[in-house]
Amino acid sequence: MIRLRNVHKSYRMGDNLLHVLRGIDLDIAAGELVSIMGASGSGKSTLMNVIGLLDRLDEGSYELDGVDMTGLTETRAARYRGQLIGFVFQSFHLIPFKTAVENVALPLYYQGVARRERNRLAGEYLEKVGLADRAGHLPRELSGGQQQRVAIARALVTRPKVLLADEPTGALDSVTSREVMAVLQGIQGEGVAVVIITHEHDIAEMTDRLVHLVDGRITEDRATARGGAVGEAALAGSGG
Amino acid sequence: MFDLDHWQEIWAALAKNRLRTLLTAFGVFWGIFLLVVLLGSGNGLSNGVTSGFSGMATNSVFVWAMRTSKPYAGLPAGRRIEFTDEDWQALASQLDEVEVIAPRLQLGGWRGGARVSRGQHTGSYSVTGEVPEIQRVQSLVVSAGRFVNQLDVTERRKVALIGQRVREVLFDPGEDPIGGDIQINGVQFKVVGVYRSRQTGRNADEVAQSVIVPFSSFQTAFNAVGKVHWFAVVGQPQVSAKELQEKVLALLKSRHKIAPDDRRGIGSFNLQEEYDKIQGLFTGIRILLWIVGLGTLAAGAIGVSNILLIVVRERTKELGIRRAVGATPWSVRGQILFEAILLTSVAGLAGLVAGVALLEVIAALIPPAAAGSQPSMFQAPGIDAGAGLLALAVLIVSGAVAGLLPAQRAVSIHPVEALRAD
Numbered sequence: 001m002i003r004l005r006n007v008h009k010s011y012r013m014g015d016n017l018l019h020v021l022r023g024i025d026l027d028i029a030a031g032e033l034v035s036i037m038g039a040s041g042s043g044k045s046t047l048m049n050v051i052g053l054l055d056r057l058d059e060g061s062y063e064l065d066g067v068d069m070t071g072l073t074e075t076r077a078a079r080y081r082g083q084l085i086g087f088v089f090q091s092f093h094l095i096p097f098k099t100a101v102e103n104v105a106l107p108l109y110y111q112g113v114a115r116r117e118r119n120r121l122a123g124e125y126l127e128k129v130g131l132a133d134r135a136g137h138l139p140r141e142l143s144g145g146q147q148q149r150v151a152i153a154r155a156l157v158t159r160p161k162v163l164l165a166d167e168p169t170g171a172l173d174s175v176t177s178r179e180v181m182a183v184l185q186g187i188q189g190e191g192v193a194v195v196i197i198t199h200e201h202d203i204a205e206m207t208d209r210l211v212h213l214v215d216g217r218i219t220e221d222r223a224t225a226r227g228g229a230v231g232e233a234a235l236a237g238s239g240g
Numbered sequence: 241m242f243d244l245d246h247w248q249e250i251w252a253a254l255a256k257n258r259l260r261t262l263l264t265a266f267g268v269f270w271g272i273f274l275l276v277v278l279l280g281s282g283n284g285l286s287n288g289v290t291s292g293f294s295g296m297a298t299n300s301v302f303v304w305a306m307r308t309s310k311p312y313a314g315l316p317a318g319r320r321i322e323f324t325d326e327d328w329q330a331l332a333s334q335l336d337e338v339e340v341i342a343p344r345l346q347l348g349g350w351r352g353g354a355r356v357s358r359g360q361h362t363g364s365y366s367v368t369g370e371v372p373e374i375q376r377v378q379s380l381v382v383s384a385g386r387f388v389n390q391l392d393v394t395e396r397r398k399v400a401l402i403g404q405r406v407r408e409v410l411f412d413p414g415e416d417p418i419g420g421d422i423q424i425n426g427v428q429f430k431v432v433g434v435y436r437s438r439q440t441g442r443n444a445d446e447v448a449q450s451v452i453v454p455f456s457s458f459q460t461a462f463n464a465v466g467k468v469h470w471f472a473v474v475g476q477p478q479v480s481a482k483e484l485q486e487k488v489l490a491l492l493k494s495r496h497k498i499a500p501d502d503r504r505g506i507g508s509f510n511l512q513e514e515y516d517k518i519q520g521l522f523t524g525i526r527i528l529l530w531i532v533g534l535g536t537l538a539a540g541a542i543g544v545s546n547i548l549l550i551v552v553r554e555r556t557k558e559l560g561i562r563r564a565v566g567a568t569p570w571s572v573r574g575q576i577l578f579e580a581i582l583l584t585s586v587a588g589l590a591g592l593v594a595g596v597a598l599l600e601v602i603a604a605l606i607p608p609a610a611a612g613s614q615p616s617m618f619q620a621p622g623i624d625a626g627a628g629l630l631a632l633a634v635l636i637v638s639g640a641v642a643g644l645l646p647a648q649r650a651v652s653i654h655p656v657e658a659l660r661a662d
Contacts, residue, residue, distance in 0.1 A: 054564065054656050074651075075568045082566020093561045093659060097256040107565035109249070154565065 001161055001193045002028040002051060007060035009046055020046045022216035023060070028195060030161065033188045033227075035196045035204040038213035044197045045166060047213065051195065052085050052164045053077045065161050082110055086155025086192075090167035092147040094139040094154075101126060101135040104154045111158065125153040129183055145176030152183055156192070163187060165196045169203055181206045250579050253555075264547040265587035268635065271540030272588045275533030275631055276595025276623055282529045284602075284621025286522040290515075299481040300377050301488055302509045304470045309504035313497045321496050321505055323468040330495060331471065337484050340376045340474040345369035345458045345467065347425065356451055358410040358422045365406055366450045367424055369458025377472040380447065385418045385433030392432075392454035398461065400429035404436045405448035422451075427461045429453060481512030534634065540587075541638035544580055548646035552576065559650055560658025573647040580643025581636055588635035592628055599623070 009021040020043045028034050038044040049055035050062065053069060062069040064084055072080065086107075087093075094103045104122035113121070126132050129149035131142075139147050148168060155163050165184065169177035181203065184194055188208075196207055204210050208227030212220035254261045305321040328343050346368045347354035353364040372388050374380075380387070385401070392399055400422060402410070411417045420431045437447035459465045475484035485508055490500070498505035552559070559572055599621045606620075 049656050052564075054654075054659075075570065078563060078566055078568040081564065087564050089659065093557070093564070095558050095561060097252060106562070110562070110566040110568070110571060158566070 001030045001032075001065060002026065002195075003061075003063040004051075005061045007047075007050060007057045007062065009043075009050060009055070009058050020216050021050070021057070024216070024218060026211065026218065026221075028162075028193050030191045030193055031188055032209060033185060033194045033196070033207045034209045034211060035198055035207040035224075036211045036213060037198060037201075037204050039199070042213040043216040044213050048164050048166055048195065048197050051162065052087060053081045078110075082107055082158060084161045086158065086160040086163045088148065088151050088155050088163065088165035088168045090170040092139070092144070092151045092171070094147055094150060096139055099136050099138055100131060100142065100150045103139070103150055104157050107154060107158045121157055122153070125157045126150070128156070129153045143176070144172050145179055148172065148176075148180050149183060152180070152187075156187065161193060163192050163194045165194065167198055168196060169198070169200065177203065178206075246578070249575060250582055253575070253579060254583065257551075260547065260551070261583065264544055265583055265590075267543035268537075268540040268584045268587040268639075269591040269594070271533075271537035272591035272631055272635055273595045273598075274536045275530075276592055276628070277598055278529040278533050279526070279627055280595065280599040280621040280623045282522070282525050283623060284599075285525070287620045289518055289522070298512050298515045299475040299477075299479060299484060300511045301473045301475070301481055301485040302470065302511075303473070303488055303492060304507045306504055306507050308498055308502055310499040310502040312499035312502065315497055319505075321498065323471065323492070325466050325468065327492060327495060328468055328471070330491060331473065331488065334491060335487055337475050337479040337487055338473055339476045340373045340472075342371050342374040342377055342472040343455060343468040344374070344470040344472065345455065345462070345464050346469055347458075347462060354425050354451075356406065356410070356422055356424050358420065361410045363406065363409045363449075365403070366446070367458075368450065368452055369455040369462075369464075370452050371455045374472065376474055379438035380435045381438055382433050382435045385431070387433055387435070388452060388454050393456045396456045396460055397454060398427070398429045398457055399432045399454065400424065401433040401435050401452040402431055403448040403450045404434065405445075406451055407434050424451060424453070425462065429457075481510040485510045533631075537631075537634065537638060541584065541635075541642040544584055544639065545642035545645055548576060548580055548643060549649060551579075552646045552650045555650075556653055556658045559653070560655045563655040564659060569651040572651050576647035576650050577640060577643040580646070581639040584639030584642065585632070585636050588632060588639075592632060596623070596628070 004024050004026040007021050007024040007026075008019070011018045011020060022043075024047060036044050036047060046055065050057050051064075053064075053072065056072075057070065064080070067080075069080065094100075095106065098106070101119060101122045104125055105118040108118040108121060123132065123135060126135055129152055131146060131149055131153070134142060134146060134150075139150070142150065148171075152163075152165075152168075155165075163184075168184065169180055172180060184196065185206065187194055194207075196203065198204055205224050206226060207224060210220070210222055210224050210227075211218055305323050308315070308317055308319045308321065311317045323343075325343075328341065331338060332341050346352060346366060348366075352366065354367040356363055356365045356367065370388055371393055372390055375387060382401070383404070387401065388399070391397070402417065402422070407417050410422060411420060417431050417434055421428055422431060423429075435447070435452070437444040453461070459467065471488070473484060473488055475481060489506060489508055492498075492506055493500055493502070496505065559567075562572060563569075602621055
């Protein structure tokens with residue numbers, strides 16, 4: 001699904017060139033639940049921006065769903081973003097003057113989906129995250145966990161191939177964090193590649209695979225206990 | 241782009257901050273309101289002043305006899321010129337440009353008065369001898385009876401028309417002045433009509449205090465046989481007043497042996513010139529008003545631009561979110577632009593309506609012009625539909641221009657940075 005080869009990215013900070021990504025090779029398959037860990041400044045947010053087509057890479061190649069994603073115009077990037085990628089942010093990033101269902105329906109508006117269909121789909125996805133009864137509420141009337149679930153519904157409503165979550169539990173307590181992670185784990189079954197950026201080990205352990213980033217390079221890429229279990233179960237299943 | 245959803249997105253954004261939207265809208269509202277009121281008032285002033293010309297052919301020329309200031313053809317300077325019936329005939333027969341010619345005689349000369357009485361009532365009024373054609377030059381309304389006709393002139397009838405004020409002084413209220421006898425400098429005339437001016441102001445007051453008798457009757461009654469004091473000449477429609485004036489003066493100067501370059505021998509006045517001067521003045525005023533009005537409007541548009549810049553800054557995060565979920569740069573630009581246009585056109589339309597309404601109220605409060613009423617220099621303020629639509633078009637365009645900069649600013653912020661802004 002995601003195929004990164006030798007990806008480099010630098011930022012110019014005044015006179016200094018900040019080399020953030022220093023040759024990333026990464027493959028993420030459909031249906032995988034991957035966490036990317038790293039200290040701040042390790043380049044994990046930049047990596048997510050590159051994968052999410054919010055930022056361009058300087059060097060290397062990036063294929064998403066078999067399509068080359070290098071050198072896109074901003075308009076085409078916006079199109080692909082809308083069709084292939086869903087975002088979940090640490091601070092939820094819901095539009096404050098729109099109700100939950102309107103927030104969820106927004107990506108469909110930019111895809112030109114008719115209003116009725118839009119609202120039907122938005123309602124459906126709100127129900128999936130267990131918030132059907134909060135559809136008419138404004139974000140400020142919802143708890144943090146509820147807001148993040150609305151954001152997840154918004155990220156999924158376009159049926160993306162990839163869901164990118166930047167510290168999705170960073171602003172939540174441990175109980176709601178687990179609720180949100182349960183929702184993200186549930187998506188896995190639908191063939192969506194889920195990439196979670198986090199610095200919390202217990203969150204990372206709730207994913208199948210852990211990619212560790214240090215100074216713009218991947219230093220570790222392993223299956224987690226859960227992933228191993230899932231993998232073993234899968235192996236056992238296929239073997240048996 | 242133009243579906244209902246699009247407008248709902250814009251509406252939601254504008255409705256989100258009502259006070260800000262209202263204040264911005266007010267700037268534009270005020271701009272177009274002022275523009276409309278200014279232009280309307282300009283038109284009112286223009287209407288008020290030009291109504292002084294109503295009922296008069298603007299290519300009219302007036303000439304009167306004076307004293308020469310230069311010796312010519314062996315004749316000394318300072319010679320008194322007197323027009324005659326022969327001049328009248330010469331003007332009528334020799335100048336193809338002339339459409340109407342009306343000679344006039346006046347008792348006591350220019351602005352002179354005569355004693356007009358009826359029994360115990362008496363007053364001093366201007367008395368003129370006129371031909372029926374004067375109606376083409378002067379805007380008189382016969383409110384009772386009839387005007388001087390051709391038969392009065394050929395038969396030298398002793399009939400008279402009196403102004404409104406003369407009637408009030410000489411006749412009792414309720415008394416029918418038609419058929420009544422009056423004495424003008426001791427000569428008896430029968431009243432056949434009452435008239436008033438179509439104009440207002442000082443001119444109308446003069447008209448109200450005047451008496452008209454047939455031209456020929458004046459000549460015989462007041463010892464002026466063959467004499468003419470004053471000619472009013474109306475040119476053929478295609479002839480300009482200036483051209484006519486030159487022709488008339490040239491003919492009269494040659495007939496009276498006045499030096500061609502003598503500016504004093506014959507006095508003349510041409511209505512077109514006055515009319516053009518006033519028209520020019522109002523064209524100038526109108527241009528000035530447009531400049532002032534458009535300036536105010538531009539200030540409003542700049543206000544919109546300014547506010548939208550702040551709005552864009554405030555909404556940086558929201559726009560970042562929109563772009564993260566698939567909004568293209570053009571859809572973001574379009575949204576800001578349409579917000580600007582919607583804001584300016586709705587507010588502008590309201591300003592247009594309010595301005596026109598105010599002008600209508602003012603127009604309704606101005607008493608209708610009538611003879612003898614106070615001089616009204618301000619009449620029928622209002623703007624024509626063309627000017628209104630033009631103002632609205634200017635508004636929409638300025639809205640779009642006002643939106644351009646903020647729209648560009650909105651897409652220039654990178655979505656990553658936009659999302660980072662908290």
